[in-house]
Amino acid sequence: MAGRVLGAITVAATSGLALLALAIPASAHTPTSKAECVADKAVVSVKLKAYARQGNTIVVKDGETELVNTSFGDSYEKSWTTPGDVAHTFTITVKASDGNQHNYSKTHKVDACVKPTSSSSTTPTTTTTTSPVETTPPSSTSESTPPAEVTTTTTPASSSSETVPVTTTTTPVAGGGGEAQPPLASTGASPGWALLAGLGLVGAGAGAVFVVRRKRAA
Numbered sequence: 001m002a003g004r005v006l007g008a009i010t011v012a013a014t015s016g017l018a019l020l021a022l023a024i025p026a027s028a029h030t031p032t033s034k035a036e037c038v039a040d041k042a043v044v045s046v047k048l049k050a051y052a053r054q055g056n057t058i059v060v061k062d063g064e065t066e067l068v069n070t071s072f073g074d075s076y077e078k079s080w081t082t083p084g085d086v087a088h089t090f091t092i093t094v095k096a097s098d099g100n101q102h103n104y105s106k107t108h109k110v111d112a113c114v115k116p117t118s119s120s121s122t123t124p125t126t127t128t129t130t131s132p133v134e135t136t137p138p139s140s141t142s143e144s145t146p147p148a149e150v151t152t153t154t155t156p157a158s159s160s161s162e163t164v165p166v167t168t169t170t171t172p173v174a175g176g177g178g179e180a181q182p183p184l185a186s187t188g189a190s191p192g193w194a195l196l197a198g199l200g201l202v203g204a205g206a207g208a209v210f211v212v213r214r215k216r217a218a
Helices: 002-027 191-217
Strands: 030-038 041-049 056-062 065-072 076-083 088-095 104-110 149-156 163-170
Touching (some): 030 088, 030 104, 041 056, 041 088, 056 076
Antiparallel strands (some): 030 041, 056 088, 149 163
16 A cells, blocks of 8 residues: 555656756757947847747748848757948747747837048049130321422423423332332223323424524524
8 A cells, every 4th residue: 555655746747847847948949139330330139048849940030121020940040141331120920839928029219330431532523714816907107208309300302402302201109018009090091002192292382383483583
């Protein structure tokens, strides 16, 4: 009788210890996670301890991008480094194989670790100075035209003591850059005929003088 009682106590104690051994890991699930800036980078890290030996899963996302999607045993620990010039939203989802009460879900938001530097670019302004060009008007030299020279030539009449004067007018051309004199108007008379007419007048005058002297002598 005493042996049976001792055996029952032993079985109960063993069963209790087994249940306690199973209960301790179940109640010791320890999930931790964080996200922060490290050396101008955004770093997210996860640490899971005292989970069931198999069947647990973890999914880590950066926005809509999956960083990891895998299963793990009684523990899991890892970190991910992402660019620090933009903001990040990390989501961590852990599902425990020994009950939904041990699942873990966390969201971490990290602002941009590197602040953008505002670089103001100054466009140099080029000023062009235009010097006025001095223009010297051409010197207009107005030279006066010298007066016409009048030359009087005396031609002696044949067989007479009287002389008939012949006047010739010469108009010099102004030089040294002066303006050219306008040409004489064309009258249609030939210079040769004018010379012959002049000689005829001189001869007629000489003949008239000769006739007058003959009349006086007579």
